Structures are given as C-alpha cells and as structure tokens.
Amino acid sequence: MAVRVLGLVSGENGVKEKLHRLLILQSGDRNRLSPLTSTLREAENSSSKIEAVRILDSISIDNESKRFVAETEDLVPVLLSLLLRPGPDPNHLHAAVLSLLISIAVTRSVRIRLVELGLVGFLSRTVSDRSAAAVPLAEKSLKLLSLLSTCPEGRAAISGDPNCVGGIVERLMKVSKPATEDAVAVLWGMCCLFKDGTVAEKAVRNHGVTKVLLVMQSEGEGNVRSMCRELVKALSSGDGFVVESYDTKTTHIMPY
Numbered sequence: 001m002a003v004r005v006l007g008l009v010s011g012e013n014g015v016k017e018k019l020h021r022l023l024i025l026q027s028g029d030r031n032r033l034s035p036l037t038s039t040l041r042e043a044e045n046s047s048s049k050i051e052a053v054r055i056l057d058s059i060s061i062d063n064e065s066k067r068f069v070a071e072t073e074d075l076v077p078v079l080l081s082l083l084l085r086p087g088p089d090p091n092h093l094h095a096a097v098l099s100l101l102i103s104i105a106v107t108r109s110v111r112i113r114l115v116e117l118g119l120v121g122f123l124s125r126t127v128s129d130r131s132a133a134a135v136p137l138a139e140k141s142l143k144l145l146s147l148l149s150t151c152p153e154g155r156a157a158i159s160g161d162p163n164c165v166g167g168i169v170e171r172l173m174k175v176s177k178p179a180t181e182d183a184v185a186v187l188w189g190m191c192c193l194f195k196d197g198t199v200a201e202k203a204v205r206n207h208g209v210t211k212v213l214l215v216m217q218s219e220g221e222g223n224v225r226s227m228c229r230e231l232v233k234a235l236s237s238g239d240g241f242v243v244e245s246y247d248t249k250t251t252h253i254m255p256y
C-alpha cells in the first residue's frame with residue numbers, strides 16, 4: 001500500500017525531490033530501497049511493480065542518484081527478470097522498466113551488467129516487433145541500444161544477435177525523430193567508427209542503404225545527416241558482402 005501511495009504522489013510538485021533527499025541524500029543506505037526491490041520481486045499484480053519502478057525512476061535525478069539506484073543489491077537482475085519473464089499485458093510494466101534502465105545506465109559497469117544479463121536479446125525482439133502497440137517500447141529499446149553500443153560488450157551482443165541489426169534498420173523512419181537518431185547512431189558507430197563487417201552486411205541485407213538515404217533526405221544539415229552520409233558510403237563500399245543496389249522505386253533519392 002505504501003508503495004502504491006508513493007507512486008501516485010511521486011509526480012506531484014516537490015515530492016520526487018523530497019523522496020530523493022529521504023532515500024538517498026540523507027540516508028546513503030541502499031537498504032532504504034529494499035522495500036521497492038521486494039515489491040518488484042514479490043508483488044502479485046503488475047500495478048504495484050510499475051509504481052515501484054516509477055518511484056525509483058523519479059528519485060534518479062542526477063548521476064549520483066542514478067549510480068546509487070543502479071548499484072542497489074539485486075535491483076538490476078530483478079528489473080531484467082521483469083522484462084524476460086512472460087506475464088499478462090506486460091507493455092506498461094516493460095515501458096516503465098525500460099525508462100528506468102535508460103536513466104540508470106550511466107556507467108560502463110552498469111551497461112556491461114545489462115548486456116551480461118541478456119538485455120540485448122529482449123531489445124532485439126522489441127525492435128523487431130512490427131505491431132503498432134510495440135512502437136513506444138521500440139523507441140525506448142533503440143535508446144538503450146545506443147547506450148549499450150558504447151561499450152565493446154554491447155557491440156558484440158548487438159552484432160551477434162541474429163535479428164537486432166535488421167530490427168534497427170526496419171525501424172528507421174517508422175519511429176519518432178529522437179528514436180530514429182538513436183537507430184542511426186547505433187548503425188553509424190558500429191559500421192563507420194568500429195567497422196563491424198557483420199553489422200554492415202546485415203544492414204545491407206535489410207535494405208539499409210535505401211532506408212538510410214530516406215532518413216538523410218528528411219534531415220537538414222547536422223550530425224544525423226552527416227552520419228547518414230558516412231553510413232551510405234560505408235554500406236555501398238562493403239568488403240566481402242553484397243552491396244545493395246538502389247531500389248528502382250526510390251531512384252529519385254540522391255545520396256549526396
């Protein structure tokens with residue numbers, strides 16, 4: 001009951017700052033968060049779990065508090081179990097958990113831990129889900145993939161997953177502008193910065209050149225357009241894989 005009440009009022013003016021002071025600044029004791037972890041692990045209904053996740057997200061307001069939450073004993077494994085364990089109508093719970101993970105994945109060690117616990121597989125399935133209901137989850141998943149791709153372990157997991165790259169490419173132009181930017185950032189980093197031939201081959205196989213050209217055409221001058229330009233060059237001059245020919249239906253797209 002206490003968790004439900006806190007969850008309901010945590011969005012009110014000044015409440016999250018008071019919770020932040022009470023649970024983190026004044027105590028510094030991670031045991032203060034154990035009731036929330038217990039709720040996530042033991043509550044029978046998803047609404048209580050969602051409220052517990054939202055409280056944790058609301059108190060993660062700066063890098064110090066985000067690290068504090070992320071390093072709470074057993075919390076990250078419990079959060080991953082909520083994603084990987086099937087349940088009735090999980091979308092709201094999954095959305096809350098993904099938002100919290102985006103917030104607390106501020107250090108390399110946390111990102112590596114998420115990879116080790118199998119998060120990339122879940123994100124891959126989410127971005128590959130073409131249903132309309134999956135779009136909000138896919139956008140959060142793309143943000144997490146962009147964070148995980150900053151560490152070698154994350155890049156290896158993305159490259160090694162059979163469907164992840166194809167799912168990322170498929171989501172280009174089918175999500176919000178920020179999510180599209182996250183998708184481009186993942187592909188650019190892995191194909192251009194780290195020159196992962198496996199990722200490039202998968203991107204080409206999933207019509208990545210055409211889709212990146214479409215994104216580039218929709219962008220004004222800026223970082224995303226620049227990344228798209230480099231991506232088109234990388235995918236069109238691949239070594240050891242078949243280069244995608246431009247679709248005759250999209251011949252009006254000028255690459256440069």
